[in-house]
Amino acid sequence: MTARPNDDNRIKIAPSILSADLSRLAEQVKEVEAAGADRIHVDVMDGRFVPNITFGPVLVKSLRPATTLPLETHLMIHDPDAFLEAFAEAGSTSLIVHVEGALHLHRTVQRIKGLGLGAGVAINPATPAAMLDEILPDLDVVLVMTVNPGFGGQTFIRRTLSKVREVRHMIDEVNPGCELEVDGGVDPTTAPELVEAGARVLVAGSSVYGAADGPTAGMARLARSLGL
Ligand code: DX5
Numbered sequence: 668m669t670a671r672p673n674d675d676n677r678i679k680i681a682p683s684i685l686s687a688d689l690s691r692l693a694e695q696v697k698e699v700e701a702a703g704a705d706r707i708h709v710d711v712m713d714g715r716f717v718p719n720i721t722f723g724p725v726l727v728k729s730l731r732p733a734t735t736l737p738l739e740t741h742l743m744i745h746d747p748d749a750f751l752e753a754f755a756e757a758g759s760t761s762l763i764v765h766v767e768g769a770l771h772l773h774r775t776v777q778r779i780k781g782l783g784l785g786a787g788v789a790i791n792p793a794t795p796a797a798m799l800d801e802i803l804p805d806l807d808v809v810l811v812m813t814v815n816p817g818f819g820g821q822t823f824i825r826r827t828l829s830k831v832r833e834v835r836h837m838i839d840e841v842n843p844g845c846e847l848e849v850d851g852g853v854d855p856t857t858a859p860e861l862v863e864a865g866a867r868v869l870v871a872g873s874s875v876y877g878a879a880d881g882p883t884a885g886m887a888r889l890a891r892s893l894g895l
């Protein structure tokens with residue numbers, strides 16, 4: 668059996684640059700790398716799939732030399748197929764697409780893998796876990812959205828906790844090498860609950876980059892809440 672990304676079952680923190688000070692992005696990314704971040708989460712929004720617009724491949728390209736960490740790219744866009752190559756060329760390490768935004772999800776996932784990147788699928792808060800049934804065996808990551816995608820700093824939707832538990836069971840049954848990641852409202856209060864429910868990768872935007880005492884302190888608080 669080949670080694671899979673989460674064979675060690677370690678809890679990983681993925682700071683989201685959505686809440687970073689973009690005027691000094693490289694510095695902000697280096698800071699969380701030094702503070703123990705496992706990967707950088709890049710939120711791509713198109714103003715259509717979600718009511719906000721953010722970054723494109725040019726940002727990934729300019730960020731790539733600033734860090735040795737994986738650049739996980741969360742595509743909150745309609746019809747992601749048109750942009751897979753561009754993000755691969757720019758330096759993304761993995762691409763996460765939404766069930767709700769990809770009409771031919773199986774093909775999209777195969778194309779991501781064909782580009783040599785990690786393949787992830789995200790589900791929105793109102794999307795049932797069962798939507799993952801057919802695609803789960805092919806995935807490296809499942810991302811359970813714990814807020815509605817589009818903005819940082821939203822309140823954690825508690826109802827998603829039971830879905831995290833359900834997805835944990837599904838992964839353990841059919842694809843134990845697949846990572847279970849959560850995104851939205853992750854802070855020192857919700858992080859331990861999410862880990863208890865089965866999450867192993869935690870995206871954190873405002874609790875890291877929005878911390879009044881800075882991202883290093885935000886990372887430390889999160890790690891402490893998890894006993895890391
Ligand atoms: C929301 C994005 C998140 C966002 C999370 O649409 O997908 O990655 O940055 O932000 P917080 O951690 O502030 O909820």
Ligand code: ZN
Nearest residue numbers: 710741850870
């Ligand atoms: Zn995200």
